[in-house]
Amino acid sequence: MAVLQKENVLGILKDAVKDKSALVELYFQERASSTTRFANNTIHQNISVKDFQIHCRYIEDGRAGVASTNCFTRDSLTELVSQARSLAKFSQKDPYLSGLPEKADYIKLENFDDEARDATPEYRAGIVKGVIEKIKKHNLNCAGQVTTTTLKDAVVNTNGVSCFHPSSRVNFTLTVMDEASSGYSEENSFSIVDFKIERAVDKAIADCLNARGAQEIEPGIYEVVLEPLAVAEMIGNLSMLGFSGLDYEEGTSFFSGKLEQRVFGENITIVDSPFDRNMCGLPFDFEGFPKKDLTFIENGKVVNIAYDSYTAKKYKKENNGFAIPLEHRQWCGPLPFNLKLMPGSATKEELISSVKKGLLITRFWYVRTVDKKKTIVTGMTRDGVYLIEGGKIKHPVKNLRFTQNIADALAKVDAVSKDPGYTGEYFLTAAPAVKIKEFNFSSKAKH
Amino acid sequence: MKEFAKLAVDTAVFKGASYADIRIINTKTENYFLRNKSVSQLEKNNNLGFGIRVIADGAWGFAASAGLSKEEIQMTAARAVQIARASSLTKNKNLVLSSAGAHEDHWRTPVEIDPLKISSEEKLKVLYKTQEEMFKVKEVKVAESHLTIWYYDKYFASSSGSFIRQEIYHLGAGIKAEAVDADDMQTRSYPCTWGDCISGGYEKFLEMNLAENAYICAEEARALLKAPVCPEGKKTIIIGGSHLSLQIHESCGHPTELDRALGSEANYAGTSFMSIDKLNKLKYGSDLVTITADATYPGGAGTFGYDDEGVKAKKTYLIKDGSFTGYMMSRETSPVLGLESNGCMRADGWQNIPLVRMTNINLEPGDITLEDLIASTDDGLYIDTVKSFSIDDKRLNFQFGTEVAYEIKDGIKGKLYKNATYWGITPEFWGSCDAVADKNSFKVWGTANCGKGQPGQAMHTAQGCSPARFRNVQVKGYKI
Numbered sequence: 001m002a003v004l005q006k007e008n009v010l011g012i013l014k015d016a017v018k019d020k021s022a023l024v025e026l027y028f029q030e031r032a033s034s035t036t037r038f039a040n041n042t043i044h045q046n047i048s049v050k051d052f053q054i055h056c057r058y059i060e061d062g063r064a065g066v067a068s069t070n071c072f073t074r075d076s077l078t079e080l081v082s083q084a085r086s087l088a089k090f091s092q093k094d095p096y097l098s099g100l101p102e103k104a105d106y107i108k109l110e111n112f113d114d115e116a117r118d119a120t121p122e123y124r125a126g127i128v129k130g131v132i133e134k135i136k137k138h139n140l141n142c143a144g145q146v147t148t149t150t151l152k153d154a155v156v157n158t159n160g161v162s163c164f165h166p167s168s169r170v171n172f173t174l175t176v177m178d179e180a181s182s183g184y185s186e187e188n189s190f191s192i193v194d195f196k197i198e199r200a201v202d203k204a205i206a207d208c209l210n211a212r213g214a215q216e217i218e219p220g221i222y223e224v225v226l227e228p229l230a231v232a233e234m235i236g237n238l239s240m241l242g243f244s245g246l247d248y249e250e251g252t253s254f255f256s257g258k259l260e261q262r263v264f265g266e267n268i269t270i271v272d273s274p275f276d277r278n279m280c281g282l283p284f285d286f287e288g289f290p291k292k293d294l295t296f297i298e299n300g301k302v303v304n305i306a307y308d309s310y311t312a313k314k315y316k317k318e319n320n321g322f323a324i325p326l327e328h329r330q331w332c333g334p335l336p337f338n339l340k341l342m343p344g345s346a347t348k349e350e351l352i353s354s355v356k357k358g359l360l361i362t363r364f365w366y367v368r369t370v371d372k373k374k375t376i377v378t379g380m381t382r383d384g385v386y387l388i389e390g391g392k393i394k395h396p397v398k399n400l401r402f403t404q405n406i407a408d409a410l411a412k413v414d415a416v417s418k419d420p421g422y423t424g425e426y427f428l429t430a431a432p433a434v435k436i437k438e439f440n441f442s443s444k445a446k447h
Numbered sequence: 448m449k450e451f452a453k454l455a456v457d458t459a460v461f462k463g464a465s466y467a468d469i470r471i472i473n474t475k476t477e478n479y480f481l482r483n484k485s486v487s488q489l490e491k492n493n494n495l496g497f498g499i500r501v502i503a504d505g506a507w508g509f510a511a512s513a514g515l516s517k518e519e520i521q522m523t524a525a526r527a528v529q530i531a532r533a534s535s536l537t538k539n540k541n542l543v544l545s546s547a548g549a550h551e552d553h554w555r556t557p558v559e560i561d562p563l564k565i566s567s568e569e570k571l572k573v574l575y576k577t578q579e580e581m582f583k584v585k586e587v588k589v590a591e592s593h594l595t596i597w598y599y600d601k602y603f604a605s606s607s608g609s610f611i612r613q614e615i616y617h618l619g620a621g622i623k624a625e626a627v628d629a630d631d632m633q634t635r636s637y638p639c640t641w642g643d644c645i646s647g648g649y650e651k652f653l654e655m656n657l658a659e660n661a662y663i664c665a666e667e668a669r670a671l672l673k674a675p676v677c678p679e680g681k682k683t684i685i686i687g688g689s690h691l692s693l694q695i696h697e698s699c700g701h702p703t704e705l706d707r708a709l710g711s712e713a714n715y716a717g718t719s720f721m722s723i724d725k726l727n728k729l730k731y732g733s734d735l736v737t738i739t740a741d742a743t744y745p746g747g748a749g750t751f752g753y754d755d756e757g758v759k760a761k762k763t764y765l766i767k768d769g770s771f772t773g774y775m776m777s778r779e780t781s782p783v784l785g786l787e788s789n790g791c792m793r794a795d796g797w798q799n800i801p802l803v804r805m806t807n808i809n810l811e812p813g814d815i816t817l818e819d820l821i822a823s824t825d826d827g828l829y830i831d832t833v834k835s836f837s838i839d840d841k842r843l844n845f846q847f848g849t850e851v852a853y854e855i856k857d858g859i860k861g862k863l864y865k866n867a868t869y870w871g872i873t874p875e876f877w878g879s880c881d882a883v884a885d886k887n888s889f890k891v892w893g894t895a896n897c898g899k900g901q902p903g904q905a906m907h908t909a910q911g912c913s914p915a916r917f918r919n920v921q922v923k924g925y926k927i
Binding site: 033034035036037038039040041042043044045046047048049050051052063064065066067068069070071083087088090091092094120121122124125126128129132141143144145147173174175177250251252326327329330365366367368369370371372373376378379380382399401403425426442443444445446447 | 478480482484485486487488489490491492493494495496498506507508509510511512513514526527529530531532533534536537538539567568571575588589591593625627631632709710711712713714715717720798799800834835836837838839840841843844846848866868870872901902903921925
């Protein structure tokens with residue numbers, strides 16, 4: 001497969017939208033991704049994929065059709081536009097489908113690493129071999145994966161939008177296990193140079209060893225210190241439940257009707273930060289609208305909601321660049337993908353030392369919505385829960401199920417730590433540790 | 448296609464592979480999604496690519512690429528072998544696979560009406576009608592209607608001598624009404640949450656009768672706004688089929704994936720409390736609980752002729768009369784138990800490796816009609832349609848919520864409740880099953896988005912069941 005440069009990609013895409021008699025938008029992505037996965041202290045899955053996706057949206061007289069393919073040739077794009085055009089005529093007229101973003105400059109973002117692009121199977125296997133050897137010295141078992149990905153994203157449309165952005169991502173996750181305990185860690189970066197594998201391995205080993213001898217604990221309401229991964233999970237869920245302009249305007253969001261109101265503690269500020277290089281984000285949205293850092297919650301107050309070109313037109317708001325990929329727009333409206341809970345000034349140790357009796361939570365898992373409008377979610381703790389008494393970690397405890405209103409939790413944050421962790425399977429969320437006055441655990445696990 | 452497939456396998460073997468297989472898949476998808484009377488998505492997709500899996504130096508390698516050309520096939524086969532060699536750096540022993548046999552075959556989903564030959568206009572007409580019906584209820588603020596069609600033209604070839612073509616049709620469709628008032632928001636879905644997913648033709652979409660059920664769906668959403676919150680306590684519950692299918696999926700399907708039980712998913716999807724030392728020993732449920740994995744069962748989202756390793760579709764007992772008797776397996780995992788693969792390896796597209804995945808996971812029906820099941824319940828709840836779901840990483844502690852709960856008093860189903868959730872521990876829960884309705888209310892329900900693997904894959908699976916009754920289950924209604 002030939003290496004596609006910016007000029008090639010944009011040239012081919014622009015040719016396909018030469019005819020300006022209708023509104024046409026093309027989104028392009030080239031993806032090269034390799035994952036070396038391991039379990040039971042051995043590499044058990046090892047894959048490398050190269051793929052394209054090209055989506056065409058054709059809008060004429062308020063009717064839209066979409067066609068997509070993974071074949072990137074001039075002929076296939078001509079066919080693609082034609083297919084989208086023929087589908088559009090079956091659509092009913094929508095008065096808000098009358099425009100696409102106009103040509104505009106976007107802020108340049110440097111988050112592509114040549115070393116990530118050139119990482120070989122031998123390189124990834126070598127990393128994994130070193131990790132396994134270190135863990136075996138402790139007579140422990142491990143499972144995890146290391147992935148190197150490069151992406152090229154581009155958007156063009158008949159209004160002259162012409163965006164292209166290469167990015168890379170390096171991701172490592174690790175679970176270290178003993179008979180009845182486990183520890184987990186994760187590293188995310190756009191660059192191999194910034195990748196701190198040793199730190200991740202040491203943390204997972206330490207957590208696994210510290211979690212030995214977990215005792216049962218009764219569910220109930222506890223003061224908690226949530227580590228960054230657990231907090232990031234809450235923030236990511238909050239975004240899905242509330243920040244979409246579509247949900248906000250239709251009245252189904254927790255934030256509906258609450259713009260400019262204080263809904264969380266003053267120590268809560270949440271910002272969409274695509275220009276933090278470690279977010280591995282894009283400088284434009286999936287309609288090619290330029291992005292900027294945008295605050296959604298400022299000192300507890302709701303100050304922004306996410307819009308794209310359609311919802312901005314429909315609800316007479318300003319487009320602020322949160323159009324999501326076309327294939328997902330049926331399920332949800334515009335959304336931020338690079339959210340960061342801004343750090344505070346405390347250390348995690350200070351948060352723990354201020355807890356009379358509570359729990360330290362490493363991370364959450366299988367978090368799902370119980371009630372969307374009230375932001376009630378349920379999920380499990382995983383890979384380390386510890387009882388804190390008198391400001392000190394007393395002993396590990398077995399996993400618990402929580403059922404908690406996220407908004408309520410964020411209104412009861414006592415303190416925010418200073419060092420964020422980055423996590424996410426597809427898009428990254430960053431958060432520091434927090435201490436929350438009351439957190440509801442509704443039942444207990446057997447492990 | 449045979450030429451490309453042979454080239455891939457031959458190249459891999461030439462480069463040093465002791466085993467090689469290739470899947471070439473051409474996928475056509477159509478997606479129709481209406482939201483609040485507007486077309487939210489009207490899309491056709493074509494996707495072509497191939498993935499080559501090899502064993503070299505006793506370890507796995509996989510490489511995949513879009514498109515199809517001799518040069519790309521050769522490069523990708525060579526890359527797969529390179530990757531396998533890199534994998535062998537950490538191996539403890541060489542991979543051993545159970546046999547798949549050598550098959551030459553062409554299998555096709557039985558279809559009466561080819562859904563790809565029906566016009567978009569015709570399909571949209573049905574969906575627009577559902578929107579019209581749902582908006583007759585003034586409290587409905589959001590109404591969604593969708594139809595998705597997938598057509599997979601899959602070629603599989605292996606160095607064991609197989610060449611198999613499968614043409615598989617899947618279809619997913621459903622509607623959802625969200626009713627909103629000043630205090631609350633409630634949802635009602637039909638035929639089930641996220642829509643049903645089946646294998647078959649356009650005739651299956653017509654049989655769903657979406658338009659005929661749209662008004663009732665919206666009315667029920669409205670009724671839920673004013674319904675009282677489900678009472679709390681230990682209750683007898685009868686779980687309706689669409690929700691019970693999810694219970695089966697999460698608490699039986701996943702823990703009986705042998706790769707999970709052996710630790711493959713420990714970093715992501717988790718492990719299983721149904722460890723191999725418990726096989727043929729664990730009492731999973733009551734004597735009324737018999738659950739099979741059956742890729743031969745017609746019409747399910749887990750129905751096929753051969754899995755993605757070229758193993759012929761089979762039926763396996765996972766749970767028999769309450770006892771844990773079997774796993775879903777692959778060619779790599781089955782030898783651990785001294786068994787042959789039972790054909791449960793499935794991949795999400797050519798881009799991904801196959802993993803052990805659910806096929807059709809069916810709870811065998813009982814011998815009591817649904818009417819008699821309800822009539823024989825003095826005090827309980829009838830609950831249905833998934834609203835929330837969460838389970839721990841060993842598949843033990845679960846909590847689920849349903850869209851509706853109806854009081855059963857003295858054998859009569861009556862008052863409507865909202866916000867019902869229930870929780871439990873898997874074997875205790877299934878041990879409390881004291882009745883399963885008969886085959887007259889049996890249906891296979893499909894799930895279009897079962898997640899597993901790193902990188903993440905989504906799979907269409909199915910779970911068949913009739914409603915069933917469980918005793919002494921902790922129930923709680925969430926007040927808002």
